Amino acid sequence: MPTYTAPTRDTRFIINEVLDLASYGELPGFEMATTDVTDAVIDEGGKFCAQVLAPLNQSGDQEGCTRHADGSVTTPKGFKEAFDQFREAGWGTLGHPEEFGGQGMPHVMGFVIEEFIASSNQAFGMYPGLTNGAVSALLAKGSQEQKEKYLPKMISNEWTGTMNLTEPHCGTDLGMIRTKAEPQADGSYAITGTKIFISAGEHDMAENIIHLILAKTPGAPDSTKGISLFVVPKFIVNDDGSLGDRNGVVCGSIEHKMGIHGNATCVLNYDGAKGWLVGDENKGLAAMFIMMNAARLGVGIQGLAQAEAAYQNGVTYALDRRQGRALTGPAEPEAQADPIFVHPDVRRMLMDAKAFTEGMRLLCLWGALLVDLSHKAATEEERAEADAMIGLLTPVIKGYGTDKGYEVATNMQQVYGGHGYIEEWGMSQFVRDARIAQIYEGTNGVQAMDLCGRKLAQNGGAAIQAFFKMAAEDIAAAKADEALAPMAEQLEKAVAQQQAATMWFMQNAMANPNHLGAGAHHYMHIMGIVSLGLMWLRMAKVAKAKLAEGADDKAFYEAKLATARYYMDRYLPDAGALRRKLEAGADSMMALGEEAFATAA
Template sequence: MPIYRAPVKDQLFLLNDVLNIGQYSNLPGFADATPDLVNAILDEAAKFCENELQPINHSGDQEGCTRHEDGSVTTPKGFKEAYEKFVEGGWAGLTQDPEYGGQGLPHVLGFCLEEMMVSANHSFAMYNGLAAGAIAAINIDGSDELKNKFLPPMIEGRWTGTMNLTEPHCGTDLGLLRTKAEPQEDGSYKVTGTKIFISAGEHDLAENIIHLVLARLPDAPKGVKGISLFLVPKVMVDDEGTLGDRNGVVCGSIEEKMGIHGNSTCVLNYDGATGYLIGEANKGLRSMFIMMNAARIGVGIQGLSHSEVSYQNAVDYAKDRIQGRSLKGAATPDKPADPIIVHPDVRRMLMNSKSFNEAARNAALWCGLLVDLSHKAETEEERQWADDMVSLMTPVIKGVFTDRGFENAVNAQQVFGGHGYIAEHGMEQFVRDSRICQIYEGTNGIQALDLVGRKLGANGGRGMQAFFKYATEVREAAKGDDRLRPFTDALGAGLKDLQAATMWLMQNGMANPDNAGAGSVAYMHLFGHVLLGLMWTKMAKVSADALDAGTDDPTFYETKLVTGRYYMKRRMPETGALLAELEAGADEVMALDAANF
């Protein structure tokens, strides 16, 4: 059976040594995040994820969710009890607004918890993950009445939430959606339509489920300019917050999926369900993107989570499984064969995962810190810089981390050989579960188009210019130390390729948009390599300084340097190939007539 060990030590290294979150103790939320409290939170989160969530992951996958004749849904055995402990532990409100009952701690700590929960049990983590996105949208665009009525029980975890975008005939192209919202005399709306692929759409974990639903008003303009967002509770709520009758929304079926079987992905039928407008009429897409952007970073973290847990299991197996001999001679002559971790190709797969995991974790937590700074930094200039970085990195983190997360889960399965294909070891579940991360919250192709079509040119390219400046500063700070030359040299080469790719897109993408479309995924992954190389350069500088200063754990920092050098020498050179792919343009991609495929 699979195992999971939360990477608390590595998270603390990043929070304290690399990100140095203590320097922000003057900002709201950070003042309470003392080192002792942070240690305690991560330790308790690790215990909850390892002891409560991980043991029901495999069984939850095997059992799945059950829909009953009345449309109600039962989650797998152990999920309800685990969710009660999740609520009792106060985990749902860890980073939420104190005005509505949250603890108000930094988002960067919430990202640590997200990684642990998904590694331990992706399906379970989604129930609260969707609620967090709904909370964000209500808190930003909801009326005071809606906030006061719905946010406290959602932040407490007694109620969960969903986002309802997709319909049977439309996915990414939301301009085609047909769900209708009819205004009522009391200011509410009657929502009618069908939504599909609704994660956590119906379940038995919480007292109520708050659906955020995109729909059209009767006089709405066509296309995306005529979409509004509505809050539609599963169970009606009176002015005192007391639950009443069921609303007109029911689960029509549970989708039969490749993975995440423990999460109830539903078809939801709305039949005159009472809803309440969030934000302005016909401006619902803007409100929904509050959820989408938060969710996209969260999905990127899911890619990291699957890479981490699959890596851990593959390492344990590689150390125990004996087969063949080392190419240099018997490594364990007292045994009939050597453990497979002696074989270079096994190590290649493990090192690809390890070197990705540690850099991706750094990037994710840096992004979490920037989310905090975009709201809480002292100056407008700092807040704008942080917001620009988050906006730029969101499609990269979502797209690259989930592509690599799936790739690393497949390679970890490969380490197991035939045993990886058998359900008993859990590796095939990691592969199946990780696959959805490349698809939902906007497919990775859409992320790449968002990056090259919107984010690069936003505000006159301000965010991209700021990224290049910051990366150059990090590189310059690491120069002069021979131990760090593999990092500074490779980062410099990657930055040169990224700058060339950016200029090529500026020169060729406008003239022929297909050039941008054909090269967008290559550009996104090129950017991803540079981002991860930047993270490794930062970690390497901190590790080298720690070794110079003297440390009780030199092996930890020495291992960082070795792992980072692997990434910089073995993976960063891929930027050159990605640049060549981008510069090949769209001609060959678009040459065939559709009939000739």
């Protein structure tokens, strides 16, 4: 059976030493984020996830969810009791406003717990995770009445939330949705239609489920400009806050999926369900994007999380499994064979995993800090800069993070050899659960096009220029340090590759937009490689300083420096190869006609 231990030491390093969260104490919400408090949240959250959620991960995968004849759904054994503990401990309230029952802490601390939850039990984590996204949308676009009616119990996790976008005939192209919203005399709307792939759409763990659904009102434009957002509770909420009649929304079926079996991914049928407009009519897509952007960052964390869980088990197996001898001679002559940990190819996979997970953890948590600063920084200029930077990084965190997270999971399965293909060892589940993260909340191809087709050119390219400026400043500072200079120079070359790729798009994509589409995925990976390189340079700087101070945990900081060097040596060179692929353009990719892809008779 696989195991999981929350990476609390590494997380404390990032929160306290690299991000230095305590230094933001003058900003709203950060005054509570003292080192003592953040350490307690990290340690206790890690224990909860390791002791309560992780033991349910494999059994939940094997049992799955059950839909009953009346449309109700039962989650796997132990999930409801674990969710009760999660709710009672207040883990879901960390980053939400105190006005509605949250703890008002920085979002970055909520992201810490999201990683631990997703690593220990991704399917479980999707129930509160989708709720967080729904809360974000209602906070931004809901009326005061809607906020007061729904948010306190959603934030407390007495109620959960969902997002309803996809329909059987349309996913990314939301302008094609057919779900209708007919206005009623009492100011509500009657919602009719079918939504598919609705995570946590029906379950037995909360008293009520608050659905946020996209639909079209009569006469609305038949495009994305005609989409409105509605709140549709499973049970009508009375004026006094009590629950009334069951609404006209029912689970028609549960999808049979490759992974995340412990989460109820539902087909939801709306038959005149009573709903209320959120925000302005025909402005629903903008409101839903608030929820989707929050979800995309959460999915990026899932890529990290599955990689981390798989990596931990890969290391354990590599240290225990004995096969063959080290190439340089027996490592343990008294034993019949050496642990496979000594073999360079196994080390390659383990080091790739270690370099990715630790670098990605900092990128995710720095991204969360940017979310906080976009709302709470001292000046409007700082808030705008943080917002632009996290907007640029969101598709990278989601797209690159989940592509590499899946790759790490499959490599850790490879470490197990034949046992990795056997279900009882648990590695297959990490691979299967990681796979969905590349697909939902906008496939990674969509993320790449969002980055290259929208974010690079936004506001005259201000965000990407700010990214390059930030990287140049970090590199210049590191080059002044003899010990860090070699790594800084390697990163500088990778940044130059990204800059060249950016320039190539500017010179070629206007003439042929397919050049942009053909290279977008490569560019997203180049930016992911560079972003993690920047994170590793920052961690190396802190680790070197700690060693110079004579820090007690010498081995920890030495490992950071060694892993930073490995990342620069083994990851950064890929940026050049990807740039050359990007510059090959779209001509050969688009040359063949449809008939050339047909299977020969």
